[in-house]
Amino acid sequence: MLSRRGLLAGSALALLAGCSSSPSAPAPGPPAVPEPTRPSALSEPVTVQRMHSAARGTDVDLVLITPEGVSASGLPVCLALHGRGARARTFLDLGVPAALTQAVRAGVPPFAVAALDGDHYWVDVGGDDDPQRMLTEEVPGWLQRRDLRPASAVFGISMGGFGALRFARAHPDLKAVATASAALFVSWPDARSRKVFADEDNWRAEEPLLHTGELRPANLGIWCGESDPFLGADQKLVKAVNPAVAAVSPGKHEDAYWRGVLPDVLKFVGQRLS
Numbered sequence: 001m002l003s004r005r006g007l008l009a010g011s012a013l014a015l016l017a018g019c020s021s022s023p024s025a026p027a028p029g030p031p032a033v034p035e036p037t038r039p040s041a042l043s044e045p046v047t048v049q050r051m052h053s054a055a056r057g058t059d060v061d062l063v064l065i066t067p068e069g070v071s072a073s074g075l076p077v078c079l080a081l082h083g084r085g086a087r088a089r090t091f092l093d094l095g096v097p098a099a100l101t102q103a104v105r106a107g108v109p110p111f112a113v114a115a116l117d118g119d120h121y122w123v124d125v126g127g128d129d130d131p132q133r134m135l136t137e138e139v140p141g142w143l144q145r146r147d148l149r150p151a152s153a154v155f156g157i158s159m160g161g162f163g164a165l166r167f168a169r170a171h172p173d174l175k176a177v178a179t180a181s182a183a184l185f186v187s188w189p190d191a192r193s194r195k196v197f198a199d200e201d202n203w204r205a206e207e208p209l210l211h212t213g214e215l216r217p218a219n220l221g222i223w224c225g226e227s228d229p230f231l232g233a234d235q236k237l238v239k240a241v242n243p244a245v246a247a248v249s250p251g252k253h254e255d256a257y258w259r260g261v262l263p264d265v266l267k268f269v270g271q272r273l274s
Contacts, residue, residue, distance in 0.1 A: 122163020
């Protein structure tokens with residue numbers, strides 16, 4: 001657990017390393033299946049469906065993960081937002097299905113994880129691609145048609161951490177918000193180097209570090225590795241918000257670290273969703 005005294009100043013100047021899955025690698029998990037025409041409970045622990053997102057102007061994968069041996073009908077949902085260069089199926093590579101089942105068997109109240117394809121830090125940077133609008137306006141209907149409850153939690157890795165915090169600002173009723181190695185930027189030059197945001201005003205409107213008063217500390221958990229280039233920025237967030245969980249442990253900005261903290265993240269989310 002990270003104490004205020006242990007906070008270090010710093011900026012995230014290293015380039016963001018996305019999840020390790022290569023876009024050219026075979027897609028993990030089952031092939032996409034058609035969307036149900038009416039509310040229908042999931043019958044498999046892992047389901048991948050190809051959805052058209054008008055908000056993003058493209059088709060996206062909707063990866064739904066539920067604990068083995070548990071009825072999926074009516075489960076609460078945690079959104080899962082991936083890092084830059086990754087995709088929704090990355091959460092299968094990271095072992096979320098097995099980790100979720102293990103967490104539930106250990107006593108964590110059951111819930112579902114819904115991962116989606118996103119881009120450019122999960123925010124509107126101009127143009128016709130708005131991942132936040134997809135999450136807010138389209139995903140609730142997608143979940144309802146699968147007999148799942150609306151999303152009441154969000155978990156993001158790296159770029160997805162930025163997106164999760166932006167989603168939390170717009171949805172203060174969320175029961176849990178968790179980030180691992182959140183890609184945050186302490187200055188415009190730092191953010192501009194990513195070549196993502198339209199301009200400084202666009203970045204300022206979206207940057208979580210500039211809107212910490214809109215986050216709810218009691219439902220927020222922040223994880224980051226000791227050797228992560230975004231550690232300084234994440235510590236700045238911790239100092240400003242004083243979240244329920246602020247954990248720094250050995251690790252880099254890589255899959256191995258995210259797999260290691262996944263059990264704690266799932267426990268944090270599940271306990272609050274109950």
